[in-house]
Amino acid sequence: NSKIIKQEACAANEGTSISMKNLFFNVPARRNFLKSNAAEMRHIVEEFIRVSMAFPDRFFSLTSNGQEVFHLEAGSSKQRIVQILGSSYNAKLVAVAEDTDYMNISGFIGKPETARKTRGDQYFFVNNRYIKSAYLNHAVNAAFDGMIPKDSFPSYVLYIDLDPAQIDINVHPTKQEIKFEDEKIIYAFVQAAIKHALAQFSIAPSLDFSLNASIQGLDAVNKPFTSDQQQAAVSSSLYKTFSQKHQAHFIEPNEKSDLSSWKDFFKASEGSVIKDEGPASIQLETAIQKNKTTDFTQLIQIHNTYIVATVQKGFLLVHQQLAHERILYEKYSAVAHHMQAATQKSLFPVTLELVGSDAVLLTELLPELQIIGYQIEPFGQNSFVIQGVPADVSAGGMCKQQSIKAGQPMDQKEMSFLVESLFACTTPNINPNGNPTYIEFKEDYLERMFGR
Template sequence: MADIIQLLPDHVANQIAAGEVVQRPASVVKELLENAIDAGALTIKLIIKDAGKTLIQVIDDGKGMSETDARLSFERHATSKIRTADDLFQLDTKGFRGEALASIAAIAHVELKTKQEGDDVGNVIVIEGSNVVSQEVVVTPKGTSVSVKNLFFNIPARRNFLKSNTVELRHVIDEFQRVALAHPDISFALYNNGSESFNLPVSNYRQRIVNIFGNKTNERLVPVEEETEVLDISGFVGKPEFAKKTRGEQYFFVNNRFIKSAYLNHAIASAFDGLLKNGTHPSYFLNLTVDPQTIDINIHPTKTEIKFDDEHTLYALLRSAVKHSLGQFNIAPVLDFERDPNLDTPYDYKNNTANVPKIEVDRSFNPFQDDTQPKTRTTTTTTYKKEPAANWESLYVGLESKGTQTDQDFSEVHFESEESTPSIFDDEKQVESGNTTHQLHNKYIVSTIKSGMLVIDQHRAHQRILYEELLKNMTVKEAVSQQLLFPLQLHFSAQEITIVKQLKADLENTGFVFSNIDEESVEITGVPVSVPESEVSIILEQLMSDVENEVPDSSFSATDLLAKSMAKSLAIKTGQSLQKDEQEHLVNKLFACKEPNISPTNRSTFITLSVDELDKKFL
């Protein structure tokens, strides 16, 4: 029988490896930025076109490569970071597996320009689908420039799985921000389709956070510092009042490497216990420095998950450090037994003695005695005069127990307010008028129908009603707006401002009026009639989160997504009590919708229970 096992060709093996290393344009950005940092660069530029699908270029001023190193860098498992297997447990660099450039070159057109500091000229290598097209001498500045064009050009199936440019650009910016936050001592710049999105000079860690997320972030940060034998913690956490409904601004860095850890995230959440509103998440930017021998980095293809030797100790240290910082800066209530200078005696009263009041009792006082002459007694400080008591029997004149006048007076007593408790069985007027809706646990509306009963989820039903109304307003463009007495100014990051600009036209069709949109803030002078002013920031935050995370593919409708997001934010919540007319109105509006059966998120809005089903429950 013939042998059936064979070695795969190099270009096929490279494409398989590329499936692990390169999942989307953001993966290429991450690998190239990390290589630039390992090369000792002080200035790094990232140039993006069409969210990285057309071009990804990283330019650095690092030490560069020789002619031989430039050619070897595209071979599989070729790296300068490790020599032996033991080096895997002493890592202080970023890319170390030697698969990044080989995998990228297998699925894209790559051009590499590099020059070392002592050389007169550099080298340029052009590779297309793992095939070296040319390698020549070129005049180029010191450092390395890598251009990745036409990603997945030879794997169209993988290219079809990419999301829209908006989603892919968000992932690229996320990777850029993670690397930039981990290295504030390096200057970074990002150019998207010819325009500058970020320009981050060398700065301290706090200023780097402010440069990325906006100037208003500065006043929201609480520093965290802790040094122990096991772990060094430094960075910042956000104040509880600025917590967001999304987890966007949550960053853990272990030895200057971004990681994701649900376990450590729980430690932060427990430190904020009792300080956050329901459904909100704290912001944090924390650097953890541990012994490289106590962690294993290479357990995940993207190296964003790390295995710790002693997670329980890290959990306790992290939780206590954050809790201590919140208490130290008066963010959280603490028990402090030290003297509070605010409670000191003012200077004017510091040397004065307290005046002790004198208490005297008139033992001869009789309230029922009819005194004709007032008695007076004088003390050193106060004079008291006893008034004669009136004839106390006259107080009861006219209060006979049996009198028509008394009965008449009490019959006209009106109570200020009296709480009424509706009853399902005794309210005959309600049944006669056809009002048969009842609210159950402030969550469901129960109504009777001919075949049985109807149970409606009030939150989902209201979502469906608002969704169709908003869609109609955006399509017909006849939304009603209410002007604000004072303009509302909201502050967002540069990435969020970009999303607002993209959705501005659709938002204006719903009733929003924007007077000014600059690099860090949005000024609103009008809102839709159904939107309270206090809910505007929550609605916009939820909308931006939905645009970033919930876009299904490149063929989505921005108008549809906007209507869904706003309906979700504006719908009445579970636990809200509704009056009878509000319940009836909700039911009537629901069944006037085109698709009353499901909510905008494709969930059932109501269920029916027939009489037969109810009868079976009593068998």
Template sequence: MADIINLLPDNIANQIAAGEVIQRPASAVKELLENAVDAGATEIQLIIRDAGKELIQVIDNGKGMSETDARMCFERHATSKIKTIDDLFQIRTMGFRGEALASIAAVAQVELKTRMHNAELGTYLEIDNSVIKKQEPCQTAEGTSIAMKNLFFNVPARRNFLKSNAAEMRHVVDEFIRVAMAFPQIQFSLNSNSQNLFYLEKGSLKQRIIAILGQHYNARLVSVKESTDYMDVHGFVGKPETAKKTRGDQFFFVNNRFIKSPYLHHAIMNAFAEMIPADSYPLYVLFIDLDPAHVDINVHPTKQEIKFDDEKVMYAFVQAAVKHALAQFNITPTLDFELDPGIQQLDAVSKPFTEQQQAKSVNTSLYKSFTQANQAHTIDTNNSNLRHWKDLYEIGKSAPDTGSRAPREESPVSSTPVSSSLSGGFESRSSTASMIDERWQDTTIDQKVPVQVHQQYILSQIKSGFILIDQQAAHERILYERYQRALQDSPVPTQQSLFPQTLPLLPADAALITEMLPELQVLGYDLEPFGNNTFVVRGTPADIQSGNEQASIEGLLEQFKNFSTELKVNRREQLVRSMARNNAIPAGKSLSTREMQNIIDELFACSMPNAAPGGKYTYISFKLADLAKMFGA
């Protein structure tokens, strides 16, 4: 029988490995920037064309590579970081596995120029599909310049799965910010399609945060700094007023490596408990430094998910550090034990309590009620202040009721003795029913008026029984169809703001909004780019409450970025669904009778009133026959 197991050729093996490391242009950006940092660079330049699909180039002034190293760095598992197994548990560099450049060379056309500081000439390499096409000496600046062109040119299926340029650029900016935030002592710049998006000078961590996230954070950052023998935590958190409805201003770094940790994020949220709304996210940029032996960073190809040997200690320490920082800067509520100077001027404090005053106080009924046994509820009937209470009560009891509502009295049903209600048969039941009817005869309640249940559902009577409407799901369906019609032929009316607001956004969010501007304008948003990732909000859809413009756009962004569905929908559909979900009346909001009736009327005017866009039921009907069965009739 012939053998059937063979070794894969290197180029195919590299392409398979590249699927784990290089998933999109942003993945290559991360690896190339981290290599530049490891090379000891003090200036790093990132150049992007066509959101990285056409070109990703990183230029640094690091130590460069020799001719042999330049050739070897593209081999799989070729690394200068690990020589023994013990080195794997003492990693302090960004890259160490030797897979990044080999993976990049397997799915792109690569050009490398590098020169060491003490060398007269550098090395030029040209690689195509893991095959070296050219290697020769060249004149180049000290450091390394690596350019990868036409990403996934040889894997068309993977290239087809890439998102739009705006979406991919958002991921590229995210990776750039994460590396730049971790190393404020390095100068970074980002150029996209010949446009400078970032130029970050060397400086302190606070200066880097402000340069990336915006000048408006300058006076709103709280310093965090705690040290123990086990670990150190330092960085900044934002004051409660900086909390946003959208994620994006949250950064955790472990030994200068960006990580994603829902567990530690929960610790921060607990530290901010009761200071920010439950659906908001605080700003934080926190660095955790600890012995690499206590952390395993080799659990995920992107190294963004790591494991700690004692997560509970990490959780408690991070939470305590943030709470301490907020308390130090008087952010958390505190008790003020200092006496008000004005109290010292009161007679009760400044003047002596004479014996005559003491004797007078002892004889009062108020004093006796608190000093004599069982006298706490004593009422002095001789007190002139209480003398007329009985008359007032008698007047109130005998006064006729002039209001439209019946006087409040005990229910006839509850006041009837149990024995008589059981022995009286139909006669007692009919008399009780007539008393209840008389009680409600004078009311003006219309039985068909909708009723709100627990500020979440709307109960409405129909001929065959009644329906129970989910107010949020129903309003979401109404808005969804309204926005769909707007995109087709009838734009949503815009409510112009009396005072236009400026809306600063994260660079990634600004790129997303820029991509969606045409659709947003049709849907009623009047936005205009204002430079430096800022927009001017001149108007919002007419059905959005005035003054709520920023929260509306931030909520829309959050819904859009975290939109999930089993079906693959286009960007317009995703935007319409996100906008309907964000602007729908939430559960817990009290509605007037007119508002409830409007929801009912508009819901049943929809083309598909029975379900929200995501598939959730908008209402459930209850028939009289079914109700009778429930009661055993």
């Protein structure tokens, strides 16, 4: 009841012990604002991970309901990262270490293959304090540009040490956002440090073809190449032009092309032109109104992202990823609102080893996953066993279906199934976020474009 009963010296273990139980038991108004036990536990785990990563030389332990969730022995930064993120990261970490007069950057970044679809394993620490910074996160993503997919995010744990006078921590109630005196310098240092680390470990090419200001001060740039130097270079035995007889390949002189047979160039492709089948095609409006699938017999994929489908008076340009999002959304919405999906038992159950925060999140989502047909059971500390998947989709089919993204090639059968499934939806023209899934090009519009 917030009363001090006794205050005296006592024997206790070294360190700090924090215990939380019966929170707000005598303040109902505050207690009502608490979320579920799983949600609150997830917040505790997130804060625990941040503090333990900031001080890897300290021992940390977290216990929930009598069960020890984390037992982190004191060690190096890499050991602490492996303890928290899992042993699979042990061989997938690249060290980052750059020391300057202005600031020091250290830590580890994950190799490109550790990139994930979410921003979970991303940690910035400034003077051993966890911060969130979209600006610095952009610097990390820019350093990984071209090495990971556009919809993936790299993993990193970076420590920045600099003069406290260069930062202002009083810009956020929880101190998780800070303001740097010169953000551009921090951005440049972070990006350069990560690029250097990737190049040093032969993950990225170390050659940089961008203009370097330090090169402008070299004598070779400042002093022009005089005619005397040029004549001396030509007379040298090392000077050989491509026009000499020792040239590797003889190049025939360019002759005037014969353009008389230009019409034959287009005859070879006539067999592959998709033609409108007339009665076999169905008006798009009719397909949407009657909620019937259209018989798309021939489809073309462009840039592994768009699907061209012919209709009676024009054609459709379908975005395969947005169309797939609409299909999955209506499928799982129908299951969630009407009945529990049937589950297909797995002959060989799959065991998952998750990070502590991900394990807490999965525990919270187990009831919802069971509704859509997944049977997942806890299997020890941070481990789960997948006993079954939705019955209407096999494990391999589900994996392949979930991976339909922009940039993935598809065969004729897959494209046909995707387009037909799209127009079987109640709202096929937009995805769950409101973006169009296809664009219709009518014949009269095309005629106007060509001035007909």
